[in-house]
Amino acid sequence: MRAPSSREAALGEALLAVEDVSLAFGGVQALTGVSFDIRKGEIRAIIGPNGAGKTSMLNVINGFYQPQSGRITFKGKERASMRPYAAAEGGIARTFQNLALFRGMTTLDNILAGRALKMRRGFFWQLIRYGPALREEVEHRQRVEEIIDFLEIAAIRKIPVGRLPYGLQKRVELGRALAMEPDLLLLDEPMAGMNLEEKEDMSRFILDVNQQYGTTIALIEHDMGVVMDLSDRVVVLDYGRKIADASPDDVKSDKNVIRAYLGEPHGVSV
Amino acid sequence: MPSTDLGLDTLPKLLIHNASAIGGRPAMRHKDLGIWQAWTWAQMLEEVRAFSIGLAERGLKRGDKFTIIGNNRPRLYWAMCAGQALGAVPVPVYADAVADEMAFVLAHAEVTLAVVQDQEQVDKIIAVSDRLPHLGQVIYDEPRGLKDYDHSRLIAFEDVQGLGRKKLASDPECLRLWQAGVAVGKGSDLSVILYTSGTTGRSKGVMLTYENTIVSARNANGFDRLDQNEEVIAYLPLAWVGDYIFSYVQSYVAGYCVNCPEAPDTVVQDRREIGTTYAFAPPRVYENILTLTTVRMADAGALKRKVFDFFIAVAARWGQKILDGEKVPLRARLLYGIGNLLVYGPLMNQFGLSRVRVAYTAGEAIGPEIFRFWRGIGLNLKQLYGQTEASVYVTAQPDGEIYSDTVGKASPDVEVKISDNGEVLYRSPGVFAGYYKDPDKTAEVLTPDGWVHTGDAGFFDPKSGQLKIIDRAKDVGRLSDGTVFAPKYIENKLKFYPNIREAVAVGASRDFVCAMINIDLTSVGSWAERNNVVYGSYQELAANPQVYDMIARHIDEVNRSLAEEEVMAGAQIRRFLILHKELDPDDGELTRTQKLRRGHIIDRYGPLVEAFYNGAATAEISTEVTFEDGHKGVIAARLAIRDMQAYPARTAKLERAA
Numbered sequence: 001m002r003a004p005s006s007r008e009a010a011l012g013e014a015l016l017a018v019e020d021v022s023l024a025f026g027g028v029q030a031l032t033g034v035s036f037d038i039r040k041g042e043i044r045a046i047i048g049p050n051g052a053g054k055t056s057m058l059n060v061i062n063g064f065y066q067p068q069s070g071r072i073t074f075k076g077k078e079r080a081s082m083r084p085y086a087a088a089e090g091g092i093a094r095t096f097q098n099l100a101l102f103r104g105m106t107t108l109d110n111i112l113a114g115r116a117l118k119m120r121r122g123f124f125w126q127l128i129r130y131g132p133a134l135r136e137e138v139e140h141r142q143r144v145e146e147i148i149d150f151l152e153i154a155a156i157r158k159i160p161v162g163r164l165p166y167g168l169q170k171r172v173e174l175g176r177a178l179a180m181e182p183d184l185l186l187l188d189e190p191m192a193g194m195n196l197e198e199k200e201d202m203s204r205f206i207l208d209v210n211q212q213y214g215t216t217i218a219l220i221e222h223d224m225g226v227v228m229d230l231s232d233r234v235v236v237l238d239y240g241r242k243i244a245d246a247s248p249d250d251v252k253s254d255k256n257v258i259r260a261y262l263g264e265p266h267g268v269s270v
Numbered sequence: 271m272p273s274t275d276l277g278l279d280t281l282p283k284l285l286i287h288n289a290s291a292i293g294g295r296p297a298m299r300h301k302d303l304g305i306w307q308a309w310t311w312a313q314m315l316e317e318v319r320a321f322s323i324g325l326a327e328r329g330l331k332r333g334d335k336f337t338i339i340g341n342n343r344p345r346l347y348w349a350m351c352a353g354q355a356l357g358a359v360p361v362p363v364y365a366d367a368v369a370d371e372m373a374f375v376l377a378h379a380e381v382t383l384a385v386v387q388d389q390e391q392v393d394k395i396i397a398v399s400d401r402l403p404h405l406g407q408v409i410y411d412e413p414r415g416l417k418d419y420d421h422s423r424l425i426a427f428e429d430v431q432g433l434g435r436k437k438l439a440s441d442p443e444c445l446r447l448w449q450a451g452v453a454v455g456k457g458s459d460l461s462v463i464l465y466t467s468g469t470t471g472r473s474k475g476v477m478l479t480y481e482n483t484i485v486s487a488r489n490a491n492g493f494d495r496l497d498q499n500e501e502v503i504a505y506l507p508l509a510w511v512g513d514y515i516f517s518y519v520q521s522y523v524a525g526y527c528v529n530c531p532e533a534p535d536t537v538v539q540d541r542r543e544i545g546t547t548y549a550f551a552p553p554r555v556y557e558n559i560l561t562l563t564t565v566r567m568a569d570a571g572a573l574k575r576k577v578f579d580f581f582i583a584v585a586a587r588w589g590q591k592i593l594d595g596e597k598v599p600l601r602a603r604l605l606y607g608i609g610n611l612l613v614y615g616p617l618m619n620q621f622g623l624s625r626v627r628v629a630y631t632a633g634e635a636i637g638p639e640i641f642r643f644w645r646g647i648g649l650n651l652k653q654l655y656g657q658t659e660a661s662v663y664v665t666a667q668p669d670g671e672i673y674s675d676t677v678g679k680a681s682p683d684v685e686v687k688i689s690d691n692g693e694v695l696y697r698s699p700g701v702f703a704g705y706y707k708d709p710d711k712t713a714e715v716l717t718p719d720g721w722v723h724t725g726d727a728g729f730f731d732p733k734s735g736q737l738k739i740i741d742r743a744k745d746v747g748r749l750s751d752g753t754v755f756a757p758k759y760i761e762n763k764l765k766f767y768p769n770i771r772e773a774v775a776v777g778a779s780r781d782f783v784c785a786m787i788n789i790d791l792t793s794v795g796s797w798a799e800r801n802n803v804v805y806g807s808y809q810e811l812a813a814n815p816q817v818y819d820m821i822a823r824h825i826d827e828v829n830r831s832l833a834e835e836e837v838m839a840g841a842q843i844r845r846f847l848i849l850h851k852e853l854d855p856d857d858g859e860l861t862r863t864q865k866l867r868r869g870h871i872i873d874r875y876g877p878l879v880e881a882f883y884n885g886a887a888t889a890e891i892s893t894e895v896t897f898e899d900g901h902k903g904v905i906a907a908r909l910a911i912r913d914m915q916a917y918p919a920r921t922a923k924l925e926r927a928a
Contacts, residue, residue, distance in 0.1 A: 146303060154532045204415075208415055
């Protein structure tokens with residue numbers, strides 16, 4: 001699908017680095033001393049068995065959870081704690097495992113909502129829709145239309161997302177995240193519940209986003225075929241600890257990973 | 271208004287003429303990023319010219335063949351004219367063709383340059399490039415996903431235009447030379463090679479001259495009084511002669527505007543926004559809309575359903591008569607008026623048909639009930655009969671002389687006759703120049719004095735004087751007892767039922783008729799949902815005994831109706847089965863225009879045909895399937911066969927209204 005050698009050279013320095021992060025909820029240790037980095041322009045997969053702490057990790061990255069210890073460096077700046085709003089403003093966008101769309105709103109409006117942070121005119125001006133506010137709205141609409149074209153969802157532009165099949169809702173959610181023009185895109189199980197064809201489409205969109213917009217992507221995924229095809233590097237979590245961090249091929253044959261998934265060393269099912 | 275006697279005998283000449291005569295009128299629109307972008311004739315000339323000169327810079331010359339592959343987009347239409355301006359010949363290929371099919375056409379036509387829509391098409395060409403020694407450059411419209419590709423042979427459409435514009439700006443002679451090149455072209459030149467999808471064997475390249483297509487288009491425009499005020503939507507395959515004539519040649523001749531949809535799945539919305547006035551569609555499109563409506567109505571509330579059913583019955587009774595301007599009682603006219611307000615108008619509007627003056631169906635026979643439905647609710651739906659070899663038009667129905675079972679009278683300048691063995695022959699200015707590199711095949715079809723064998727069996731209906739097509743001449747067979755067996759006739763009756771998508775009747779030289787059925791997943795799927803029938807795939811739904819019961823009821827009705835027709839009574843369906851997979855062009859079972867390839871299907875499903883006639887209650891079958899990317903898999907299934915009852919022949923006493 002892609003030439004790894006040329007990719008390696010294209011990848012930049014670390015966009016985000018997580019160092020020795022630990023997170024606990026009461027007595028439950030969700031993450032223990034996890035360190036890894038995400039380089040500019042790469043597709044980074046985070047995998048692991050159920051309850052390994054993958055979603056917790058994403059929530060730490062986008063500021064939804066505050067780790068008890070450890071450091072997070074984003075775009076060269078170390079941050080002690082951050083609110084999700086600040087993370088979004090800083091260029092981190094995400095999609096959710098169980099979809100978080102405005103079900104009564106159309107595809108178009110949902111994606112437009114992703115532009116909220118980029119709206120510069122105040123509530124009053126937007127209300128009367130005149131002058132600069134109107135120009136601004138036209139500009140945002142243009143961006144949103146480009147995303148609709150990109151994700152091939154023109155046919156559902158004006159349909160409330162609650163009426164769409166699941167696979168398409170996932171695509172709309174990706175669209176909303178893209179509307180933020182993020183530097184780092186976090187995808188929490190983008191293929192969950194999809195059939196083979198939908199998975200193939202989604203994989204293509206993820207690769208195209210990465211290629212065309214140069215967006216750095218971190219994704220959690222259970223489908224190993226997808227992970228192996230898409231990602232440049234894979235970090236593996238188990239019971240809140242990092243047990244491997246390598247290229248997809250190396251991870252596949254890693255003894256610790258095989259044990260975490262199967263208990264016995266028989267090879268990871270791909 | 272373009273006219274005949276200005277020496278406008280090629281499409282590039284027509285374009286230059288239109289750009290000066292009606293330069294400010296819209297020539298083309300395309301919905302892009304949610305907004306309709308428009309080009310006037312003058313702007314379109316500029317775009318075409320820039321691309322044309324760019325092509326010349328990249329080495330395209332007179333006599334070269336180049337291909338166009340993709341959906342209906344302005345740039346691909348421009349590319350055709352741009353190449354033609356240089357004297358090169360476009361060879362459009364179906365966008366959904368699998369790589370192997372594409373390779374055959376491109377190699378056979380010795381194509382040297384390709385203009386394609388996107389990455390998908392580029393990938394297909396790359397996959398077969400070792401079989402295409404002539405092919406040099408590939409020009410693409412959409413750059414998406416192509417960034418990392420080797421660009422030694424790839425170039426973007428706008429970069430080619432850029433080359434052309436730079437040349438125009440730097441070389442004062444360039445414009446004059448280009449125009450001189452256009453002036454060299456003449457009506458008798460080869461203008462396009464269209465590969466017919468071929469219901470039998472490999473496709474053949476039909477060569478059409480400018481004269482063929484322009485005379486046909488001019489006659490068609492005159493026949494339906496089409497002028498520069500028409501709006502059409504281009505959504506049928508570029509490689510199909512219908513689209514070539516209708517969205518390209520007729521538009522250039524009449525000066526009307528062609529609208530390109532945003533994406534293939536937005537056609538209905540786009541058509542509604544534009545409000546097309548002239549429509550052209552295979553029966554399948556009208557069938558699909560009707561099926562969709564029926565399915566949605568089945569889900570509607572009781573009141574809505576009652577209102578719908580009532581007024582559809584009114585439309586069936588009076589609509590056609592009102593459309594044909596016959597005398598109708600006042601009460602009926604009032605009821606129809608209310609129906610129009612409540613049902614017909616909104617329905618037509620929903621599907622973007624409100625402004626349509628003339629709608630044609632062609633390519634296949636349309637179910638009489640479907641035909642009556644549309645005319646009933648006020649759509650001026652007419653039938654025409656055409657062939658690629660004729661530049662489309664052979665016969666068409668004039669306004670006010672519409673019958674559901676005929677295809678009309680000979681089009682202007684066309685002569686039609688029936689040979690002694692019942693085959694339809696025609697002769698016209700639109701008749702093709704021959705099959706490309708295939709004089710033997712040409713000689714089989716085209717007689718020295720200019721008549722073309724259509725391969726269709728038909729006759730002139732004594733009542734209406736219009737042509738009736740029964741079936742492909744070679745498909746009309748007889749059962750072992752001598753009964754006439756016209757498979758398509760039976761299949762069309764079956765396909766009227768929304769639950770049946772496709773049907774294959776077998777029986778030639780056999781004792782009785784059997785049928786293989788494809789259910790319609792939309793329609794049967796919706797039924798399954800309403801009746802709590804759980805299924806995981808087409809195969810599972812198709813094998814469901816309740817679905818078999820439903821199809822058996824339909825076949826029973828078909829048998830009753832066949833029993834009423836003297837000639838056909840002996841050809842009632844005695845056994846049937848539901849196929850485990852949908853018939854698909856990728857497996858060679860349908861042509862790209864969705865016609866059955868009967869011979870191939872009967873070979874492929876040989877074991878099923880055998881089981882029909884050896885009395886077995888089930889049949890085993892395993893078939894190879896081809897996916898769009900060319901890789902293959904096998905589907906195996908055990909299918910149940912049902913026996914049906916036949917009814918004694920009885921001639922209907924009352925003749926049904928046409």
